[in-house]
Structures are given as structure tokens and as C-alpha cells.
Amino acid sequence: MGNADHSYDPSFNDNYYGSANHRVEIPPPQPFVKSIKNTLKETFFPDDPLRQFKNQPPRKKLVLGFQYIFPILEWGPRYTLEFLKADLIAGITIASLAIPQGISYAKLANLPPILGLYSSFVPPLVYAVMGSSRDLAVGTVAVGSLLTGSMLSEVVSPTDDPKLYLHLAFTATFFAGLFEASLGIFRLGFIVDFLSHATIVGFMGGAATVVCLQQLKGILGLDHFTHATDIISVMRSVFTQTHSWRWESAVLGCVFLFYLLLSRYFSKMKPKLFWVSAMAPLTSVVLGSLLVYFTHAEKHGVQVIGDLKKGINPASLMDLNFDSRYLTGTIKTGIVTGIIALAEGIAVGRSFAMFKNYHIDGNKEMIAFGMMNIAGSCTSCYLTAGPFSRSAVNFNAGCKTAVSNLVMAFAVMITLLFLTPLFYYTPLVVLSSIIVAAMLGLIDYEAAIHLWHVDKFDFLVCMSAYIGVVFANIEIGLGLAIGLSIMRVLLFVARPKTLVLGNLPDSKVYRSVDQYQNATNVPGVLILEIDSPIYFANSNYLRERISRWINDEEDKLKSSGETVLQYVVLDMSAVGNIDTSGISMLDEVKKTADRRGLKLALVNPGAEVMKKLNKSNFLEKIGQEWIFLTVGEAVGACNYMLHSCNIESQKHSNNIV
Incomplete structure (x- = not known):
């Protein structure tokens, strides 16, 4: 569909949106045993009942233990x-x-x-x-x-x-x-x-x-x-x-x-x-x-x-x-x-x-x-x-x-x-x-x-x-x-919400076009928000739903004669976790985008998501320069690329003339 050169210069993002240390980072690796321990602790002990026993002498711990069992x-x-x-x-x-x-x-x-x-x-x-x-x-x-x-x-x-x-x-x-x-x-x-x-x-x-x-x-x-x-x-x-x-x-x-x-x-x-x-x-x-x-x-x-x-x-x-x-x-x-x-x-x-x-x-x-x-x-x-x-x-x-x-x-x-x-x-x-x-x-x-x-x-x-x-x-x-x-x-897990985001006038804020009637679409860019962790139960649904959004957006742009669709931005701020089925889904979405000449960008994946995407080598496939901290940065990069492509196209036309 799009014929633009999608090789994005990350220095643009540094100059325009901030230095490189503001990009989405991959958390440092944790030992498996420690990771399991933290997960179990958060699941079964979210209130951390043992915190009062920390750094206490044995006799005090004994007293606190009896008080915990017998509040009287x-x-x-x-x-x-x-x-x-x-x-x-x-x-x-x-x-x-x-x-x-x-x-x-x-x-x-x-x-x-x-x-x-x-x-x-x-x-x-x-x-x-x-x-x-x-x-x-x-x-x-x-x-x-x-x-x-x-x-x-x-x-x-x-x-x-x-x-x-x-x-x-x-x-x-x-x-x-x-x-x-x-x-x-x-x-x-x-x-x-x-x-x-x-x-x-x-x-x-x-x-x-x-x-x-x-x-x-x-x-x-x-x-x-x-x-x-x-x-x-x-x-x-x-x-x-x-x-x-x-x-x-x-x-x-x-x-x-x-x-x-x-x-x-x-x-x-x-x-x-x-x-x-x-x-x-x-x-x-x-x-x-x-x-x-x-x-x-x-x-x-x-x-x-x-x-x-x-x-x-x-x-x-x-x-x-x-x-x-x-x-x-x-x-x-x-x-x-x-x-x-x-x-x-x-x-x-x-x-x-x-x-x-x-x-x-x-x-x-x-x-x-x-x-x-x-x-x-x-x-x-x-x-x-x-x-x-x-x-x-x-x-x-x-x-x-x-x-x-x-x-x-x-x-x-x-x-x-x-x-x-x-x-x-x-x-x-x-x-x-x-x-x-x-x-x-x-x-x-x-x-x-x-x-x-x-x-x-x-x-x-x-x-x-x-x-x-x-x-x-x-x-x-x-x-x-x-x-x-x-x-x-x-049903909430298997059929999560996917929303099309648009830009609120005179701002760098992006919100659902269904909720905010004055939000406008960015030409050539489809911004989707995934409002749930991605698991085996919803990965197939999300893949099909994203494909439908892309088809609908392309049909709408084709009928209106506007700029063709060239970028798909997935806002993953609400995606707290992902499993291997979810990673396979993202891989298939990227392949679909590549076949159509579209560039896929991710916005603000969580720490656990970044860790698994890195281990699965998905970050290398998509390119870390196409993972952004905010939707505004992602749209800015897409607009920069569209602007650069238009300049190159004009130069090429002038040379022919």
C-alpha cells in the first residue's frame, strides 16, 4: 500500500522529543526463583503482613506474632x-x-x-x-x-x-x-x-x-x-x-x-x-x-x-x-x-x-x-x-x-x-x-x-x-x-476493548474518537489502543480485530481520496502482561503490516511485556527505534517520515522535469 522508506532516524526523536534515556527501557533480568517469589508474594500477600516483623529482635517478633494472631x-x-x-x-x-x-x-x-x-x-x-x-x-x-x-x-x-x-x-x-x-x-x-x-x-x-x-x-x-x-x-x-x-x-x-x-x-x-x-x-x-x-x-x-x-x-x-x-x-x-x-x-x-x-x-x-x-x-x-x-x-x-x-x-x-x-x-x-x-x-x-x-x-x-x-x-x-x-x-478477558485514538485539537493528547467527538484522525496513521493484557484467550480476537481496523481505515481513506494509510500505532499502555500466544499475535500483525507496506509502531509496553518481547527477539524484528514512550512521540515520528518522503518525492519529480 505505502511506498515510503520507513528507515527512521532515531536521532530525530532525541532532538525533538528528548534524549535517548526517555525511551521505553527493558527492565534488568531477574533470577527465575526471585521472579516466581515476587509473583507469589504479590498474588497472596499484597498487603505484606510480614513488614512489621522486619528488622525486629526475636523477642519483639514473638510478641508481634501473638498480636497478629490475637489482636486483643x-x-x-x-x-x-x-x-x-x-x-x-x-x-x-x-x-x-x-x-x-x-x-x-x-x-x-x-x-x-x-x-x-x-x-x-x-x-x-x-x-x-x-x-x-x-x-x-x-x-x-x-x-x-x-x-x-x-x-x-x-x-x-x-x-x-x-x-x-x-x-x-x-x-x-x-x-x-x-x-x-x-x-x-x-x-x-x-x-x-x-x-x-x-x-x-x-x-x-x-x-x-x-x-x-x-x-x-x-x-x-x-x-x-x-x-x-x-x-x-x-x-x-x-x-x-x-x-x-x-x-x-x-x-x-x-x-x-x-x-x-x-x-x-x-x-x-x-x-x-x-x-x-x-x-x-x-x-x-x-x-x-x-x-x-x-x-x-x-x-x-x-x-x-x-x-x-x-x-x-x-x-x-x-x-x-x-x-x-x-x-x-x-x-x-x-x-x-x-x-x-x-x-x-x-x-x-x-x-x-x-x-x-x-x-x-x-x-x-x-x-x-x-x-x-x-x-x-x-x-x-x-x-x-x-x-x-x-x-x-x-x-x-x-x-x-x-x-x-x-x-x-x-x-x-x-x-x-x-x-x-x-x-x-x-x-x-x-x-x-x-x-x-x-x-x-x-x-x-x-x-x-x-x-x-x-x-x-x-x-x-x-x-x-x-x-x-x-x-x-x-x-x-x-x-x-x-x-x-x-x-x-x-468475556472481559477474551474480548478486550480496542479503540481508535484521535488527536484532541490544540494539544498532544490522543483519546478515543468514539468518546471524544472532536478528536481527529492523523492522516496516514492509524492509532489503536489495546485495553487489556494479551493472552491466549484473546490473541486471535485481537489479531482479527486489528486487521479489521486496518481494512476499515484503508477503505475509508480510499473512498475519501485522502492520504493512504502508512503507519499503524499500537498503544500498549494498558497491556500489563503478555504470553507466548500474544507475542505470536504481534508477530503475525507485523507480517500483515509488512505485506501491505505498513510500518508497525508500539507505544509504552509495560516492563513485563518489554522483557518478554526482548527474549522472543520481537524487538529486533520491529526495531527498537519504533517503540515509543507516548503516542505523541510515535505520531511525531510518523509525521516526520511522511514529511521526509514527500520532500524526496518532490525532488524526484523535479529531477525528472
Whole structure:
């Protein structure tokens, strides 16, 4: 196509754009072992947790090591009486919420209600010692309870064999803790990052909807109910038992649900009165129990909790069941519930840490979550995490440190030792109302609307998770959303953006001609920006896309009668890495350009890219003088060559004349 002499004099670049030491340089070679070490360090230790141990004497390293594993040793010596006053108030406040929520969520997991109280005693003690968040309040969570109940019910029926079901719940909790702790120890927390914000919004909304539907059993006073979680099965179970509906239970449930929602609305309107909403669940339990006791409503269709065993957590280490018949189901339950618990707990902890301007270590949180669930599985607890509702109350109550969890655990211990008989007359319908009120706050329709306005694909992921959970089951909904998110990541890698750049008027700045309408093309020069690392997954696509850009540009210039295309400039500023397939792609692009009489130039390849291009001898093929630091320098060199060719052409014409 072009017949210009492309032998470029690099001294022009030195004189016009700066000295030679401003060109793109090849980084010095590194030993293979050191290169691998740096890569692994950046992948698994981006926060460099060992930096505090550098240049420290052995005794100091030992102290720092214990403080790293047990953060309470780091902030404990600085604890003050003022902190204790604040933590006492916060701990008592969250205990008033933890007690009714714990009993309610245990029923949601098809477990004895007393396990909800057990799970609010031991795990908070462990987290207070090992956790790095000042605001996270530990306890059972609704979504985790629902997951435990629905997934374990597929392994064994909680009604047919409640003892085996209980032991499998402890075992699933053990595997959840083991999985969480392993993620933290081996620095694999990035796995949780595959749960995108859109996935969590949709999944939480779907799970909350399913939980609300499940509570129709308690609100309507039904004795038999489906173990399935999808909306069709639940509605079928509800409307095929219309003859069993209890109007007394329904009225009581609606009254307490209205009271709970009203107290939440009142607390939102006046944030200083947050304690009204925090105390509402316990108040509902007390009022409901008194109402049943004085009216004998338990004899008229209102179901009650019944006897709760007094005493603190019994050991359950010997109850862990590793029978091969159930092992697959318990491991799967543990991993799924562990991931969800981590995603919610770490997200909640980071949110409140941001408000108070401090940092929490995600990997340390995973270890803390893992250890508290392992300890819990050995002390008659099931899955615990950091629920948003309880943590929000803890934050609003003015907690200063994790001591608020210790206060809550102490309050639960007092309840277990002395107060459990008082819950005998607590109506199940009140517990259902508490769960429904808590779940309605997890259906974040405003976030879904925001996703629709900002990113339609994220909205699709969100709705896929929601619809999958509500109309199929929790595992399908979660798997569908994660699958779509991973597919999007793969699409970003396999189909990276390639942009045509143009010059902004009166500047040396080059930007996308699609984004900046006043950007103009440089005559005879096609400038392309590659917006991704070049790997085997996208190398073929990029080769074809660059060829199409060249064809389109040549056709456009031919139809307009302008200067023919002579130079192709690839801006590689965003190309952080390249593999052998990518190098082969560049080699093929150069050969294509040579066949068409075009000259290929590269702009600002990264250090890793330059290193590999040099080792593959590609730099010799293209010529190091055709690798530039900026697009402006590359265009300047192309214009210089075009100008030189025009002068030579004019001289040649004059000689002929």
C-alpha cells in the first residue's frame, strides 16, 4: 500500500522529543526463583503482613506474632474505663436482640431453639480474641440458617431422625470453619471476591423472600409444611392446607409484625432512638409470652416453644459425624454456608470500619470466623457469622471494641443458666414475625434499581440470583449468579476493548474518537489502543480485530481520496502482561503490516511485556527505534517520515522535469 522508506532516524526523536534515556527501557533480568517469589508474594500477600516483623529482635517478633494472631493483645493494654462503659451498653443492647434472633434462626435451620442461644455464647468469645473488627457483632444469621436447613434436609430428614440431623449440623459447621480458616491461612480470600455486589444483592433478596415465605408455617399455625424452599412448593403447601389455618395465630403474627416494622420505621426517622428497634424483638417475646400465659392461647392453636434446657453449651466434639454416607452432603453444606457467611461478615465489617476510619484484615477475619465455627461445632453451636442487623445495633449503640461481644456472651450465659424456663410460653408466631421483619430489610430493591440504571449486565446477574433462589433453590440461584459473573470476567478477558485514538485539537493528547467527538484522525496513521493484557484467550480476537481496523481505515481513506494509510500505532499502555500466544499475535500483525507496506509502531509496553518481547527477539524484528514512550512521540515520528518522503518525492519529480 505505502511506498515510503520507513528507515527512521532515531536521532530525530532525541532532538525533538528528548534524549535517548526517555525511551521505553527493558527492565534488568531477574533470577527465575526471585521472579516466581515476587509473583507469589504479590498474588497472596499484597498487603505484606510480614513488614512489621522486619528488622525486629526475636523477642519483639514473638510478641508481634501473638498480636497478629490475637489482636486483643494489641489493643487490650490500651483499654480504658470509658471504653468499658460504652461496650457494656452496646453488649447489653445487642444481647437483647441476639436472644430472640438466636431462638428464631435456630428454628429456621430446623434445629432445637436452644442451639440459637448456644451459638451466641461460645463463638463471640472466640471472635473477641481473634477478630480485627471493633463493630462486628457475632451470632447466627438468617440466610446461613436457611441454607443449613435446606441443604441438610436433602441429606437426612430433621423430623424422621432429629439426632442424626443435629450431628450433621455440627459437622457441617466444622467443615465451614475449616474452610474459612484455610482461606485465611493460605491467603485465598480472593475466592470470596467472585461473589460480586450484584450477586450478593440478588442472592440476599431471594433468600430473604424464601425465608419470609417459610414463615407462613408459623404465622398460619400449620403443623405440616414442605421442606422445599421454592415459591411454588411453598404456595402449594400453604393453599392445600386452608382447613388447618389458625386465625388466632395469624392475627397475633400480623400484630407483632406491624409492631416490629413500626419500631424500625420510628428508629430510622430518629436515629438516636435506635434502641427502640433493637429492643423490639425481645419486647415482642416478652409480651407474646405473657399474652399466651394469661390467655392459655396454647390450648387454642397458638404453638409455643416449650421447654428449653438450662445450662451452658454441652460438648459436641464426639457428635461430629464423618460417615461416608453423609460426608459429601455435610462438606457441600459447610463450604456453601461458609462462603456466604464470609461474604456477609467481611462486607459488614469493612462497611463499619470505613465509617470509623480504621482497617480490618480480610484474611485475619477469615481465620477468626473459621476458628469460632470450629470451636462452635465442638460446643453444640451451628454456623455463626457477623449479621448486619446485630452489627448495626452494635455500631449505633456506640461500641468501642470487640468487648461488646464478650458482654453479649456473658448476658447469653446468664440467660442459659437461669432464664430459659421463661421462654416456655413464647409463641412460635412471634419468632416468625421477628424473622420476617428482619428479612424485609434484606430485600434491597433500591440497590437493584440502581444496578439497572448503571449496568444492565449486573442487573441481569442480580435478577438471575433472585429468580434462581425464589423459583428453584438456593444452590441453583447462587450457582447461576456466580456462573454469570465468571462468564462476564471471561468475556472481559477474551474480548478486550480496542479503540481508535484521535488527536484532541490544540494539544498532544490522543483519546478515543468514539468518546471524544472532536478528536481527529492523523492522516496516514492509524492509532489503536489495546485495553487489556494479551493472552491466549484473546490473541486471535485481537489479531482479527486489528486487521479489521486496518481494512476499515484503508477503505475509508480510499473512498475519501485522502492520504493512504502508512503507519499503524499500537498503544500498549494498558497491556500489563503478555504470553507466548500474544507475542505470536504481534508477530503475525507485523507480517500483515509488512505485506501491505505498513510500518508497525508500539507505544509504552509495560516492563513485563518489554522483557518478554526482548527474549522472543520481537524487538529486533520491529526495531527498537519504533517503540515509543507516548503516542505523541510515535505520531511525531510518523509525521516526520511522511514529511521526509514527500520532500524526496518532490525532488524526484523535479529531477525528472
